[in-house]
Amino acid sequence: MMKGLKKWRLFTLLTALTIFLAGCGQQEISTLLPAGEVAKDQFNLLLLSSGIMLFVILVVVIIYVIALFRFRRSKLGEDHMPEQVEGSNVLELVWTVIPILLVLLLAVPTVYYTYKLGNVTAMGAVDDDGNAENLVVDVKAKLYWWEFDYPDLGVTTAQELVVPMNEKVYFNLIAADVKHSFWIPAVGGKLDNNVENVNKFYLIFEKDSRDLEEGVFFGKCAELCGPSHALMDFKVKTLTRAEFDEWVLAMQATEGATADKASADQGEAIFAESCISCHAVSGAGDPAYLGVDHAGAVGPNLTTFGDRNRVAGFMDHDEDSLKKWIADPQKYKPGNTMPAFDHLSDAELDALAGYLMGLSVEK
Template structure:
């Protein structure tokens, strides 16, 4: 029975090892989709090759020693090798060389990835020459502010491909960590300081992933940590500029198209507007940033970052958010009837910037 239990453990370990290698292009650090991810992936391959090489050499030496220098009889004493300057030099120099082979590209990559100086370069209008996005993490959702473009959105990060995008990271409540596995990272978002870094999204890889990548919180932050996801939409520069223009042209929420949606807008303005903004401008009052900005809610990829984007799931989320994301800030704030929830859901699904 003991042997059977050991085989079961071995089988489970083998299955888990195989599953850790499974992943989609948009959610795997082993399938790089940008310059940062490629640099990090190359460093992983280099360190892995060095480690495997060391293990292989040590294993060969071990096998040779076991067979060549084993005691063949009780009266025989194997040859004792000690005080060899050649051996001492070898096992001192070789590790140093291996460390240098790993350290030089690692240090070079660290300085390259830490260079965010283009963020500080301004044009004649006082705007950053590079695209800068302010990321603010919350329990359990993400806000993305484009300061020069005067846009604030939530949960769906929109970025251009084939150019560096610079990020400033800050948390509004507890420590989180911003991570887009396929693009590179990760970096902490803290409440007491701002971290900065950059990413670059490869257009070819983005096309293979249908222009959608997944981001996650990589720092244990509470009961819904595993559900703190966001989506990254990648667009060619021309399409990104068009998206920016469309967002900037929205001065007020889209007019409801049905009577039910109009009723939902009225309920929303009485119950939800205090925490959720429905305009893209970064002049949104701070109190309206307690919850995600909903100006383009109808175009999102997911409801609450985790549910399929449809009206039924919107209704489920509004009615009982605690069952989907325990510990979220929305639980217990609203006491709406089923009819009011249905109306608000229809109103939210109609909030679109681009058709």
């Protein structure tokens, strides 16, 4: 008997611990620590719905406990029959009206925020000179990486989204192969990247990512898309508007940059021989892939590779991890489309990794 009680105590303790730990998380990826207006609106809806559910649970539990103790057999005897309330107009009215009020209490703000957060009419707004008034980013999801194109700025990057703070950033979402889903947990809810159509929404980034432990927000694919779905990550850097404009100018300044097979830098020469057909080292360009049938770039743009904090989205950002990835990408991210370069010698891998780590636009 005592052993059974101890087991139940342990189970109860572990259950309570699980509930408490569910509320913990890293700020850069936690939905419970909202870092933008959209995330805050959605978090408030979460609190409201949770409060309503908790209210219903408490009412049911209280009624159950009262009935359990007040009408227990040991107190009232075997033959006691409680007062029958069948057909009571008061009770019928109570359990009809209260659920309706609770549904309305949840439905009204939900519908309001659904339309508010889905309003992208300002996405194409232009000023008197024909310049875009709002930042628009075209997001293409692929197996298993992300491409970010800034069509009005002529800038393209991959795996790392860079955005200004405290303003609406509009997104066009599409997929190149299978369905994916774009999600930055701390900043807003997910929206699907489909192959056949473009989804649109906006987010507002209110927190400086440099205040976070790793200096970035974490983004995820939230739709099961293949064997490496769990490894399909991207990062988000938030900057002030002035800093963002400087970043854009630095990216535009890379226009025309390429790798030379005849370079004295062995790493650059290897890159030009083996990698340049799939990977660009210029961040200036216009993939114009929202024509749905356009596949976009073959491989991730590497212009800012040295500025990232991960290799392949999830590995440590150092030369050792990079060399392992180059030599055998299938080992670390099964199903991706990058071929293995296991024919390269250690010296060649060292040179190539050093070249890639030197690709940077940040001062």
